[in-house]
Structure formats: C-alpha cells, structure tokens
Amino acid sequence: MTDDPRPGETGSGTNDSAASGPDPLFAPDDDETTTLFRDRTLLEVGTVPDSDRIVGRDEEIQDLAGYIRPVVSGAAPTPVLVYGKTGTGKSLVSRHVSERARAEADRRGRRLAVAYVDCAQHSTEAQAACAVARALNTAAGSPERIPLKGLGRSHYYTYTWELLETHFDGAIVILDEIDRLQPDADGNRDNILMQLSRAREAGKIDTDVGIIGISNKIDWGKELNQRVRSSLGSEELIFPPYDADQLRDIMYAREDAFREGALAEEVIPKAAALAAREHGDARKAIRILKNAGEIAEGRADEMVRESHLTAAKKRAEADRLLELLSTQTPHAKHVLLALASLTEHRDRDEFRTTEVFDVYRLVCANEGIEALKLDRVRELLDEQAFLDITEAHVTSGGRGAGTYKLHRLLKDPDVVRNCVNSEFGTTPEDLEE
DSSP states (O other), X not given: OOOOOOTTSOOTTOOOHHHHSSOTTTHHHHOTTTOSBSOGGGGOTTOOOOGGGOOSOHHHHHHHHHHHHHHHHTSOXXXXXXXXXTTSSHHHHHHHHHHHHHHHHHHTTOOEEEEEEETTTSOSHHHHHHHHHHHHHHHTTSOSOXXXXXXXXXXXXXXXXXXXXXXXXXXXXXXXXXXXXXXXXXXXXXXXXXXXHTTTTTTSOSSEEEEEEEESOTTGGGGSOHHHHHHHOSOEEEOOOOOHHHHHHHHHTTGGGBOTTOBOTTHHHHHHHHHHTTTSOXXXXXXXXXXXXXXXXXXXXXXXXGGGHHHHHHHHHHHHHHHHHTTSOHHHHHHHHHHHHHHHHSSOSOEEHHHHHHHHHHHHHHHTOOOOOHHHHHHHHHHHHHTTSEEEEEEEOSXXXXXXXXXXXXXXXXXXXXXXXXSOOOOTTTTOO
C-alpha cells in the first residue's frame, strides 16, 4: 500500500513547483504577457508621485513651500489652511512639499519630521493626537511604545512634545480632512490646532512646528474659535478644480503604469472628459483609468478601450462612495437609502427634506430602529451635500408657501444601494404605512 503524502510532500492534485518553477496557479499575475499593467502603484490614490508627474499645481506648490520654508532652516513656519473640493490635489501637494522639505532639511543636517493624519479616520481629538504621536515615533525609529487607545489626549500630547524635543529640530504636521474632527464635550473641534500652534509659546517644546490643515469645506476656517484663529493667522490656500486638459495631462503623466501599447488612443481623453464632469476630480480620473485596466484584464482583453470606461466609471463611483461612507453613521446611510429610493421610483430627481424624511422613517421602521428627528436628518442631508454625495438648494414654493430645500442625489442610486449593503431593497410604495 502506498503511504499518503506527508505534509510538504507532493501527491495527487498537487504541483511540484519547488522543483519545476513557478506555481501556475499564480503565474498570471507575474507573467508580463498576461497583464496590462507595468506599475499599478502609479494609479493608487495615496501614491505621492515625483515632481514631473504632478500636473497643474506649480503655483500651489510654490505657495505652500513659502509657508513652511522657514522650518527647513530653523525658523518658525506659517500655519496654513488648504481648501478645495475633493480630488483637487490638496493632500498630494501637501505631502509632496512636506517630503521635499524633509529631504532638504536632512541635506542641511537638520532632522525634520513629517506627520500625516487623516482626520476622517482619526476623527476625535484623542485619536488625532495619537496619530501625530505615533507618526513622530515612527519617524524617530520607534523609541516609544505608544498604544493605539487607552490613553487620554493629554498623554498623547506629552508623547508628541517629548519626541519632538528629543529627536527632531522641526516638524510638519498635516491634518487632512480636518473638518471631519468630531466636537469634544465642550463643542470644540479645533483644540488640536490650538495645542500644536501654541506648544512653543506655552513652553512645552523648543521646536518649530509647521501646520497644514486641509479641508474640502471652503469656509471651514470661519468656524474656528477666536483663540485658534489668532494662533493660526489668516493664511489660506485655495485649490481650484482641474479642467479636462489638466486631467488628461495627469493621466498621461501616469500612462507608464500600463505596458506599452496597452491603452487605446481614445481612453485617456475620454476618461478625462468623464472626470471633468465630476467637478474636476483627479482622484476619480485616476480611479477610472485603473478600473478600466482591471476590467479589461479581467476579461482577458489585449487592450484597454473606451468600451471599458462605462463600467470603470461606475466602479470608481462605488470606490469613492465606500470611502466616504466608511466613517458615517448608520442613520446617515439610511438617509442616503431614502434619497436613492425616491430617485429610482419617482419621475423627478429633486426632493424636499420632508419627503426624504418620510421615506427615511419607513426605512428605519423596516430595520427595526428608532428614527431620528427631522432637524437631525436635515443636518445629515447637509453633510451629504458637503461630501458631494448630494447637492441641495433652497427654492420658493410661491406666494404664501415660503421657501424649502431640495435635495438631489449625485451618485447612481444602484451604486448607493450596493455600497450601503442594504438588504431591504424597498421602494417608497413598498414602505407605505
């Protein structure tokens, strides 16, 4: 009788890849003849490319460098708030300029730390302070063991001050999507700016810290309390949306993410035109291009063509929506489901707040949860407009009818439903009481 193969030995149905070469189960991903991509990282949204790949932001790069330049040579930089819609290059330029400042400081023999914090993910002051401390700790070579949770915000600030004093000559702290920070018990959302901007003045550190606050909300700075505005000053940098030509150039600058000849001539101009309709969003343009390549590759097509772009655009919308929904409450998602359902099953695309509220209540009833009050639903709808998931405008109902707000879903209702992962799939008619 033949013994069964021992662990690690080959037997029936296995492949002796150690002796004969690569396992064919995984060969397609490594075989250049079967993939359309050469370097996918160039199409990752979080990738900070080289200077020659950053398009249409020369002026913004120079302006931002002017604010933080002093920290490179040992002087106090100017805090700055950077504004602009999603996909206008705010985070990319901020990280690019900061890394160039770090490299130049290093060339001059000065140690400069760069701490990047996504406030959409670290949305409380304690979480954001923890993220700053951990980023500085990593830059210092991880001399401390800083827990992700379990400490108060003051402890994380203490770690920050000690790391700055012990290991660095200066630092740049980037607070991305800073408007997403949640208010504390006193209603303040800007205390971290106060702590960082006044740390040296308060004698906590003798190190210069540059602050870059990034927000999609153009007037967010007006919401800061007077003490914070006094500390930060009034320096602001506004990033305009990209136009179709700039979006096209952005994608051409990353064309070598694909193998030579893998992109049909019409793909990049068409993808740029699609993204230009979405408020000049470069993130979406890059997502569309990447998704088109993946779709073509999944279909075993030899080239990315215009026919792949429709599905790529829909997938890009889903990717971005999932990103936005990842930090939202269940009730915010139910509000979006209500608006998506109305959009799908009515012969118009704009709806009054009260109409959305009525369907939202029925969605909540179907889920067996208690609905929020109308005022809170109004706030949730305003948040969706801020995130460019919806748009809203106030209109008049005519003489004696007063004014009211209309809401329109900017995303495909089917994409919204899938992203929220709804299991009830109801229509307004289904939810009639």
